[in-house]
Amino acid sequence: MPYYEKSEDWLHQSSLLLQARPSTTRLTTRYHIKPARRVSKKKSESAAADAAPAPAAAQDEKPPRGHLELKTYDPQSGVTLKYKTSKAAEVTRLIQMLGQLGRGMAGLPPVQKKEVVEAGAGDVEMVDVGEEKAGASGAAAKSGTQTPVAAGGQGGEAGKNKKKKKGKR
């Protein structure tokens, strides 16, 4: 279950997975708020004191922090791709990404300008089929070894991502 550092990487890999398995892949967005962390000393003090100073102590505490996690999951091959953020500035961009991926899911061409893509549809389809076959077989093979990296000819990139993560841990 790789977490990607950049949302663009997540988008790219997810779009490849969607190309390979458009009917089974699902996108999940989880927005979660963790309650504020409390310093144990303060807690005991405020608990010992009256109820009145408690709100003041609460103001000193860190505000509760929300986290936004995007997950692309294909139950057939077991591929899971994740991205996590806590930055408000990214929300709109991430929802737009969901929209882009939604187009692929619906079977629409990925580019916003429909007419242009339809004009060159023949070429696009040929390329797609090739990638999809590679993706499907790659994903199936990988699901057995429990290393769910994105489908389709991106072995090099995915490998790099993995190495980076190991280094940071």
Add this chain to the structure above:
Amino acid sequence: MNHLTHDEFFTALTTLFPTKSSPKGTIILSQKRFTFPQQEKSENPLADLNPSDPLPLIIHATNAKSKSSREKGHPRTKLSTIVQPDELEGFYAKYAEVCKAGMSGFLKPRDRTKRKAKAKGKKKKTTTVAA
């Protein structure tokens, strides 16, 4: 399960987000191609890769209340709506709006250091709105 119209879905989704008064909780949103099992089990295993007609999407939203919290009187809410391919653009524009409004309150604003957050708790809110 009844599918809501887009407007009903967004109205209900807005109420699902945690508020300043109760800053806790989870929302899970999901999207998937809307197909029936029979359609998925066609003879050609690659038939779904290039569908002749674009297919609709189904969007789910839930507040994911666990059994223990449901027993404490917090009901689980489940919403779902179907988006036709031609409505995708409009839907996601509104979706982004609703999600941003509901989520940004507890996410990090753009220019924020840890010290600032402690010293200027109130200013942080204004920057969030501006951003």
